[in-house]
Amino acid sequence: MSFSDQVRDPVHGFILWGKDVARGIVDIVDTPTFQRLRRIRQLAFAHYVYPGATHTRFEHSLGVFHIAGRLADKMKLSRSNRNLVLQAALLHDIGHGPFSHVSENVLEKFYDERKVQLEEKEKIHEMVTWDIIRHDENLARCISSSQKRNDIIKLLSEGYGDQILKDIVSGPLDADKMDYLLRDSLYCGVRYGIYDLDQLISSLVPGDDPSGGKTLMIEPDGLHVVEQFVLAKYYITTQVYFHKVRRVTDAMLTRAVCEGIETDNIDELRQLYTYDGSPEFAHRYLEWDDERLLREYTSERYNGKVIYDIFNRLRYRRLYKLIYSKSVNEFRGEVYYQQLSIMKPDDPRLKKLESVIADSLDKKNYEVIVSLQDVKNVKEAAGSEGPVMVRLKAPEEARPFEQESSLFRSINEKLLERCLDCYLAIEDKNDRRKQEKRVEKVIKEELPVVLGKGGMNDAEHE
Known part of the structure; x- marks a missing residue:
């Protein structure tokens, strides 16, 4: 230029x-x-x-x-x-x-x-x-x-x-x-x-x-x-x-790459994502982009691998379906509510729940994704990266935006919106309603069991 x-x-x-x-x-x-x-x-x-x-x-x-x-x-x-x-x-x-x-x-x-x-x-x-x-x-x-x-x-x-x-x-x-x-x-x-x-x-x-x-x-x-x-x-x-479509495609992409590393044992993929702070990692990382990743792992030489299956679903828009979504606040009153509200999105107990759902539906484990999705309330989102300060008439005086804004003062505080979602690989759309009922039943029965194992109290006494 x-x-x-x-x-x-x-x-x-x-x-x-x-x-x-x-x-x-x-x-x-x-x-x-x-x-x-x-x-x-x-x-x-x-x-x-x-x-x-x-x-x-x-x-x-x-x-x-x-x-x-x-x-x-x-x-x-x-x-x-x-x-x-x-x-x-x-x-x-x-x-x-x-x-x-x-x-x-x-x-x-x-x-x-x-x-x-x-x-x-x-x-x-x-x-x-x-x-x-x-x-x-x-x-x-x-x-x-x-x-x-x-x-x-x-x-x-x-x-x-x-x-x-x-x-x-x-x-x-x-x-x-x-x-x-x-x-x-x-x-x-x-x-x-x-x-x-x-x-x-x-x-x-x-x-x-x-x-x-x-x-x-x-x-x-x-x-x-x-x-x-x-x-x-x-x-x-x-x-x-x-x-919901953005959430499911992101979940499928993440699952595909993780399965490619952990299940398919693709060494090239493991090297790409095992950051070690070396100049060699940076050089290798720069060789990859959206096009190359999708093209590489939808090629026939990976046919039979999990990453091949999920990436081809993405390529042809055969997406997993959001089969279950429930606000965590709806679990209030349950003994495991506190655990569910603070647990990390990569908590291994979610993988256990996926396995139970997959077994009950005769699905492969990777065809079920259970995730926790967080959306900050508007006040928390406004201050998540530090306060916005309003400079008052005197140059040395300043006050946080939330205190000066009458609109934001009037917004009632709301708890963090967290949802428990379940995505499922469904081939027959007519079967969806039946699958929804089965997943809801399994989660209702198994969530207390899964969270009861390795929960906060158990960990504290180990």
């Missing part, structure tokens, strides 16, 4: 490469490492329910770059800090694996605990991103200084310099969310994630951070647009990201 180039984007119009943008930033886009993002869809198989949702991490990253630039200009960042923010914005998703968040689940399950020490709140896919920035030769040619690469990594992780730099790239009102809400809404053909981007950026101001630096705040006049932004994020999460 040259500095005079511009990209026509369906969300933001023209994304311009200004003359004040360092050449290395522009060159990043043309690297094979960044171009790989063209082959990783933003929302995995969401296009099976929203046909237009075939957009990728590539255009999203350009959008984040664009908004980060607008925010940097609004905050009057120095040229060096602006370029650092732009580099971090462009590279924030560079570590996404095939089918994006599905790879995150598998990486968390199979990483090498002997070689990788996770700090609190650290995630494996974020560490993969840092390793790619640190070790990738293509990126090194664009960002030649190892110190600059380390600065980008710091900004994407614990932060670098003033808090305001981190806020732009990763915070409650960051460029990432600002882009994906509008982009996902556009490509899905929905309006759940729509908000006034121009007004939101106009309402943001630098405020004094307790540590003595600067942080991103909103002016009192911006309360309503932040309310709109927070509600947009909540509604698109419940209506799009947690749509």
